[in-house]
Amino acid sequence: MTFYRPDLHSELLRLCMLQSSEYKSPKLLLGSEVATVDINNATVVLTNGSSISGDLVIGADGERSLVKAAFKELDTLRPAPYRIFRAIVPTETLVDNKRQWPVLSLTTSKFAIFRKGTRILSWFEGRDGFLQDLEAGYNISLDEDQGPETDPVKVKQKMLHTFSDYHPSILAALRKAERVSDWPVYYSTPLAHLHKGRAVLIGDAAHSMLPTTGQGGTQSLEDICALAIFLHSDSLKGKRERQVEERLAMFEELRKERMAIVQAGSGIMFGDEERLEKTKWGQVLKRAGIRDGEGHLRFLYQYDIFEESRKALEEGMRAKARL
Ligand SMILES: Cc1cc2nc3c(=O)[nH]c(=O)nc-3n(C[C@H](O)[C@H](O)[C@H](O)COP(=O)(O)OP(=O)(O)OC[C@H]3O[C@@H](n4cnc5c(N)ncnc54)[C@H](O)[C@@H]3O)c2cc1C
Known part of the structure; x- marks a missing residue:
């Protein structure tokens, strides 16, 4: 399943703002930039000087996260030696041209990859097939790189x-692309901690990765689903602060284990696992029992984050009861 990013954002916003008698509706402060984060007191200070405190800071602020920086631990974020042109093409501009039909027959309702040497062009649909999303990755030399092209005409x-x-x-x-951008890619190796004090990291703040397997956003959604299970108010009774701490430790254990493998495989094209099994990243996949593209796909997609989180929560609570 593929989404056009603005559509995913709109749907997440709609879900976020749903009214219910079971929980308080969130208050959105749009256009508010966080200047500093105090993870011990769950407090953020905005650039306009106002300060906001809560029970927990959820750091969903991307790969250059201020919340992650407040953990004061080693951050291994670094540039990858390639970039990606991202282009959106309205489908209607292609279907009128008969010469486009063979390629559309390969890409309709599919995730298609056209690879030539080190260049990889991924082609998928958005907005129920009304848009074609073309992502064209190419290698760069980090020593000679002048940075991404920003002029819209030159970038195309x-x-x-x-x-x-x-x-x-x-x-x-x-050629039909209406908007093209030239995206730098950054990645990191797994962090030592995903939670510290009264803060937790999710999304790219927690696990910036290479985009080859298209997992960055997907894993961010898994993080959210896991937090929804571990921090569900029905299961938090009594000494909530202590319990939240325990739950975050369970969240960290579950997510770190999976993330180490997802991040290691994030730059390995499906089908290249065996060829690359002697590399540092290939070794991680091999140890996890992933030997080929099918195994890699199964590992990523035949995983039920709700089920795994519930299991981990039950096991964690049983272990605590035995103490
Ligand atoms: C070229 C490319 C292709 C990709 N393709 C895919 C794909 O096919 N599938 C997939 O699943 N993933 C893909 N990804 C990865 C995906 O884009 C990211 O993993 C995802 O956007 C991470 O979401 P996030 O919310 O954690 O971080 P972000 O999307 O980076 O969002 C962070 C937010 O925090 C805000 N923020 C940051 N600092 C502050 C501050 N101080 N104050 C207030 N707000 C702040 C930012 O403005 C931003 O809105 C791709 C990435 C790239 C670069």
């Missing part, structure tokens, strides 16, 4: 030039 020219030897149908689609 650069994309067409970089992929000029691709099939004419693919090039024709790239």
Whole structure:
């Protein structure tokens, strides 16, 4: 299943603002930039000087997270030696051209990857097929790199030039792109802790990774589902502060174990697992029993985060009861 990012954001916003008698509706402070974070007192100070305190700070502030920085631990975030042109093409601009039909037959309702040497063009649909999302990755030399192209005309020219030897149908689609951006890619190795004091990290703040397997956003959603189980108010009774601490430790254990494998495999194209099994990342997959593309896909997608979180919570509570 693929989403056009603004549609996913709109749906998450709608769900977030649903009214219910079971919980308090959140208050959104749009356009508010956090300047500092105090993880011991769950307090953030905004750039406008106002301060907000709560029970817990959930650091969902991306790979350059201020909340992560407040943990004061080693952050291994570094640039990857490649970048990605991201292009959106309205489907209607392609269907009128009969020469596009063969390529559309390969990509309709599918996640297609066109690979040539070190370049990888991923093609998938958004907005129920009304949009085509083309992501064209290419290698860069970090020593000589001048940074991403920001001029909208030049960035499109650069994309067409970089992929000029691709099939004419693919090039024709790239030419139809309305908006093109040139995205730098950063990644990190697993963090020592996902929670500290009265703060917890989720999403890219917790696990920035390479985009080859398309897992960054997916794992952010898994984080949210896990937190929803571990911190559900029905199961938090009595000494809540102590319990929240215990629950966050359970969350960390469950997520760190899975994340170490997801992050290691995030730059390995499905099907390359065996070829790369002697590399540092390939070794992690091998130890986890992932030997080929199918195994890798099973590991990523045949996983029920709600079920796994419930199991971990029950086991954690049983272990506590035995003490
Ligand atoms: C080229 C590319 C392709 C990708 N493709 C895929 C894919 O196919 N599938 C997939 O699952 N993932 C993909 N990803 C990864 C995905 O985009 C990220 O993993 C995801 O956006 C992480 O979400 P997040 O909310 O944790 O962080 P972000 O999306 O970075 O959001 C962080 C938010 O915090 C805000 N923020 C930061 N600092 C502050 C502050 N001080 N005060 C207030 N607000 C702040 C930012 O403005 C931002 O809105 C891709 C990434 C790239 C670069």
